[in-house]
Structure formats: structure tokens, C-alpha cells
Amino acid sequence: MQYAMLFFIHPDDAARRRDPAQAAAYTGTWMAYVAAIREAGAFVDGNGLLPAETASVVRMRDGRRQVQDGPYAETKEELGGYVILDVPDLDAALDWAAQCPALPKGAVEVRPTMPRPAVTASAAA
Amino acid sequence: MNQQAWAAAEAAARASYGRLLAYLAARSGDLAGAEDALAEAFAAALASWPTQGVPERPEAWLLTAARRRLGHGARHHRVRAAAAAPLAMLAEAASAREAPGIPDERLALLFVCAHPAIEPAMHTPLMLQVVLGLDAQRVGAAFLVAPAAMGQRLVRAKAKIRDAGIRFAVPEPEHLAERLAPVLEAIYAAFGTGWEGAASGGGGLADEAVWLARLTAALLPEEPEALGLLALLLHCRARQAARRQAGGFVPLSEQDTRLWSAPMIAEAEAVLLRASALGRMGRFQLEAAIQSAHAARARGLAVDWAGIATLYGALLALAPTLGARVAHAAAVGEAAGAADGLRLLEAIEGASAYQPWWAVRAHLLARLGRAGAGAAYAEAARLSGDPAVRGFLAGRAKRLLLL
Numbered sequence: 129m130q131y132a133m134l135f136f137i138h139p140d141d142a143a144r145r146r147d148p149a150q151a152a153a154y155t156g157t158w159m160a161y162v163a164a165i166r167e168a169g170a171f172v173d174g175n176g177l178l179p180a181e182t183a184s185v186v187r188m189r190d191g192r193r194q195v196q197d198g199p200y201a202e203t204k205e206e207l208g209g210y211v212i213l214d215v216p217d218l219d220a221a222l223d224w225a226a227q228c229p230a231l232p233k234g235a236v237e238v239r240p241t242m243p244r245p246a247v248t249a250s251a252a253a
Numbered sequence: 254m255n256q257q258a259w260a261a262a263e264a265a266a267r268a269s270y271g272r273l274l275a276y277l278a279a280r281s282g283d284l285a286g287a288e289d290a291l292a293e294a295f296a297a298a299l300a301s302w303p304t305q306g307v308p309e310r311p312e313a314w315l316l317t318a319a320r321r322r323l324g325h326g327a328r329h330h331r332v333r334a335a336a337a338a339p340l341a342m343l344a345e346a347a348s349a350r351e352a353p354g355i356p357d358e359r360l361a362l363l364f365v366c367a368h369p370a371i372e373p374a375m376h377t378p379l380m381l382q383v384v385l386g387l388d389a390q391r392v393g394a395a396f397l398v399a400p401a402a403m404g405q406r407l408v409r410a411k412a413k414i415r416d417a418g419i420r421f422a423v424p425e426p427e428h429l430a431e432r433l434a435p436v437l438e439a440i441y442a443a444f445g446t447g448w449e450g451a452a453s454g455g456g457g458l459a460d461e462a463v464w465l466a467r468l469t470a471a472l473l474p475e476e477p478e479a480l481g482l483l484a485l486l487l488h489c490r491a492r493q494a495a496r497r498q499a500g501g502f503v504p505l506s507e508q509d510t511r512l513w514s515a516p517m518i519a520e521a522e523a524v525l526l527r528a529s530a531l532g533r534m535g536r537f538q539l540e541a542a543i544q545s546a547h548a549a550r551a552r553g554l555a556v557d558w559a560g561i562a563t564l565y566g567a568l569l570a571l572a573p574t575l576g577a578r579v580a581h582a583a584a585v586g587e588a589a590g591a592a593d594g595l596r597l598l599e600a601i602e603g604a605s606a607y608q609p610w611w612a613v614r615a616h617l618l619a620r621l622g623r624a625g626a627g628a629a630y631a632e633a634a635r636l637s638g639d640p641a642v643r644g645f646l647a648g649r650a651k652r653l654l655l656l
Contacts, residue, residue, distance in 0.1 A: 218368075218419045219422075219424070239417075240416060
């Protein structure tokens with residue numbers, strides 16, 4: 129099964145990432161983490177995201193698009209990245225999540241990805 | 254229809270419910286689908302066994318029938334309600350007799366029901382439904398939730414199990430202790446509904462909880478806390494008949510010990526002994542040990558309050574819940590003196606809406622001959638949700654206030 133791990137970064141960790149003196153060490157823990165997932169054959173896809181202040185939100189109001197500055201959810205933690213896992217079951221995904229550098233201060237949301245709809249013969253043709 | 258044959262068929266079918274569901278769900282990963290298939294197999298069994306006779310291996314017959322139906326895929330027959338809610342509690346011995354060949358995977362089912370990814374409030378209802386086969390009506394009644402709402406919440410929880418990919422497996426050894434705790438909590442919560450339910454005449458589930466605790470202890474004989482929970486529930490259950498007299502509440506210290514169930518107490522003591530031999534103390538073992546100390550009264554011995562106070566102290570170190578703190582103060586009040594107990598009690602914060610705090614306070618004030626005991630009993634009575642307990646506390650209040 130495939131799961132998305134969504135990494136919610138605590139402000140303290142987000143600050144470490146922004147601080148040039150600490151950024152390398154911080155990024156290093158993430159690279160090691162992702163390397164371990166790859167080595168286990170569980171990595172499908174993933175990316176870090178630039179900090180929340182780079183986010184823009186698009187909505188549709190009265191048929192016109194409306195763009196606003198800032199992340200969609202104004203929470204203490206910010207969405208910092210994601211990894212798509214391919215593992216046998218939820219417990220295996222939770223075990224990966226539990227090793228994530230976003231913890232112990234932040235949080236990881238684990239969700240199954242939506243199964244791709246089966247491509248029918250006529251649609252494929 | 255031959256009533257006797259029908260009853261035999263029903264009993265054989267019911268005894269197998271949890272085992273068969275565990276087996277089917279473990280393979281399909283779909284609890285709801287397995288339940289539907291099994292319900293159809295039961296309906297077929299109840300239709301054919303009374304006339305054709307109970308098959309040589311009833312479980313194998315039911316399993317084959319259910320698998321055939323699972324194979325038919327998404328059929329939306331809702332036959333659960335038609336076949337009376339099957340109760341695995343009946344004739345566990347019968348199920349053991351006919352079991353060879355079908356592995357018992359109910360332990361995995363228990364862990365799925367109490368998986369941390371499932372909303373905690375649904376752990377107990379799920380367990381009661383999928384392991385014991387209780388219907389939403391019965392589960393809802395025990396939790397004071399409308400059957401339709403409970404049914405919906407159960408459906409959602411099962412969908413989460415399927416869609417989130419929760420595996421039907423016993424956790425790896427390194428996760429076992431952490432995953433066992435919510436399983437035991439859920440069984441304890443089922444017992445709680447029985448406790449209150451029995452008091453108010455509602456549909457309590459205390460027997461079901463004891464059955465689940467027994468199952469868990471049998472499946473995990475090396476887990477002292479599973480044994481501890483069973484011992485605790487047996488001790489409490491043993492006093493069922495003594496807790497009420499003519500509808501009135503009888504406090505533990507005034508219960509007629511001849512009304513306690515000696516076999517249950519003996520079983521509880523034996524189970525607790527096995528637990529302590531494993532050498533890993535825990536919350537449920539401590540609580541069972543406290544109940545064991547109270548049970549000494551049945552043997553004509555005085556209650557060892559100092560020992561009970563020590564046990565509560567150990568419990569507080571593990572889990573400083575409000576209930577344990579109040580009970581600790583009460584035990585100290587008996588062991589060391591009412592003044593010491595009262596001092597501990599008054600140091601507890603956030604207890605102003607907690608009925609036992611007021612009841613213990615009233616008791617200790619009365620023993621010290623101090624003012625305010627009657628008013629404290631009255632406050633305890635006001636906070637009690639159980640009519641019998643309320644009546645008892647109000648009676649004490651009245652007596653003191655009239656003095």
C-alpha cells in the first residue's frame with residue numbers, strides 16, 4: 129500500500145532550517161532519514177517544501193480567482209514536506225513516521241494515497 | 254422446526270463467531286465484508302442444520318459457506334439483523350473441541366479493534382461487535398448511544414481499518430506492551446458499562462468484559478497485565494450480588510461476604526498469582542491486588558488498610574489519576590487515621606465535581622466528628638449519577654444533618 133507522510137515542522141525546527149549556521153546539520157538528518165527509506169525499498173516519491181512564507185493560496189470567489197499570501201492553514205506547525213511510501217500496511221508506515229526528524233517537536237500525518245482508478249481497455253485504447 | 258436441533262445449531266454457530274470472523278478478516282483485511290459473509294453463512298446454517306443435522310465440523314462448514322459468499326463480492330445483503338446477534342460467549346468449550354485446522358486469530362482482531370489509529374471511544378464498541386458479535390443496538394444501549402448512531406460509527410471505524418491498511422496481526426514483540434495497553438483499557442471500559450448499567454438496570458456488559466479478559470489472558474498467558482485485568486474484573490464481578498440490597502446501595506465495607514462468589518474470587522487469586530510470578534508489575538495487577546486485599550474479609554480476616562494504602566501509592570506512581578488519588582487518601586484515612594487521610598484529600602486539586610472525593614471527605618469528617626460531613630454527603634449525593642448510590646449518600650447526609 130502507498131501512504132503519504134506529511135511532515136509538520138515545529139517553529140523551532142523551522143528556525144533551525146532558516147538559520148545558516150544550523151541548516152546543514154538539520155538538512156543532514158533529513159537526508160539520512162530519506163536515505164534509510166530508500167535503502168529499505170519503501171521510497172516512492174518525496175520533496176521538501178520551502179518555508180511557509182513562500183506559500184500562496186488560491187481561491188475562487190464569485191467566479192474570479194483570488195490569490196493570497198501565506199499557507200492555507202495558519203497553524204503553529206508548518207507543512208515542511210512529504211514522502212510517499214510503499215509499505216505493506218499502516219503499522220509499517222507508522223514505524224517510518226516515528227523515525228522522522230520532524231519529531232519529537234512536530235508531527236507526521238500518515239494517510240493512504242487514493243488508489244488509482246483501474247484503466248479500462250476502452251480508455252487505454 | 255425441531256427446537257432442540259435449532260438450539261444446537263445456534264449454539265454451535267455462536268461459539269465460532271469470533272474465531273471465524275478473525276480468520277476471514279485477517280485474510281481479506283475487510284471486517285465489514287467478513288461480517289456480512291459470516292452473517293449469511295450463519296443464516297444458511299440456521300436454515301439447514303435443524304433439518305439436515307449439525308455437520309461433523311460446524312466451523313469448517315461455516316467457514317466454507319462464508320468464503321463462498323465473500324467470493325461473491327460486494328453484495329449488499331444486510332442479514333445481520335435477521336440472524337439473532339451471535340454470542341461467542343456461549344460454549345467456548347464447544348469451539349475448542351471442533352477447532353483443529355482453523356487457527357485462532359482473535360488476538361489479532363483484538364489488537365485491530367484497539368489500534369491507536371482508531372478513535373479510542375470506538376475501541377470497546379468495535380471489540381464487542383467483531384469479537385463477540387453483539388449488534389449495534391446492544392452496544393449502543395451499553396454506551397447510551399442511539400443504535401443508528403452507534404451503527405454508523407462502527408461502520409466508519411471498520412472502513413478506516415480497511416482503507417488505512419491496518420494489518421490483522423499481533424504486534425511485534427517490541428510494540429506489544431504499548432499496543433496491549435489500549436486493548437486492556439477497552440475491555441476495562443466494557444466492564445465499566447456493566448458496572449453502571451447493572452446499577453441502573455440497563456444493558457450492562459460486565460459478563461462480556463470478563464469473557465474478553467479471559468480470552469485475552471488465555472491468548473497472552475505471559476503478559477502479566479492481561480492476567481491482572483482478568484483478576485481485577487473477577488474480583489469485582491464476584492461481589493455483584495452483594496452490591497445491592499432491596500435496591501439500595503451497599504458499600505464494600507458493609508457487604509455481606511456470604512453473597513460474594515467464592516469460585517470467582519478463587520480464580521482471581523490464582524490468576525493474580527500467575528501474573529505476579531512473571532515479575533512485571535503494572536496498573537491492573539496493582540488494582541487487582543487492592544481488590545484481593547478487600548477479599549480477605551471473606552476469609553474472616555481484617556482488611557489490611559496499610560497494605561492497600563501502599564498499593565495505591567504504587568498505583569499513583571504509575572498513573573496518578575484522580576480516582577487513584579482519592580482512593581489513596583481514603584486508604585490512608587483507614588490505615589493511619591482520618592486526619593492524615595483528610596490532609597491528603599484536601600491536597601487534591603480539581604476534584605470539586607468528583608463524587609467520590611466528596612463521599613470520602615464526608616466519611617473522614619464524620620469520623621473526626623467535625624462539621625461539614627452532612628453537607629459533604631449531600632454534595633456527593635448531588636453529583637452521583639446512580640440512583641441507588643445517590644439514595645445511600647442522601648440517607649447519610651440526612652442522618653448527619655438531623656443530629
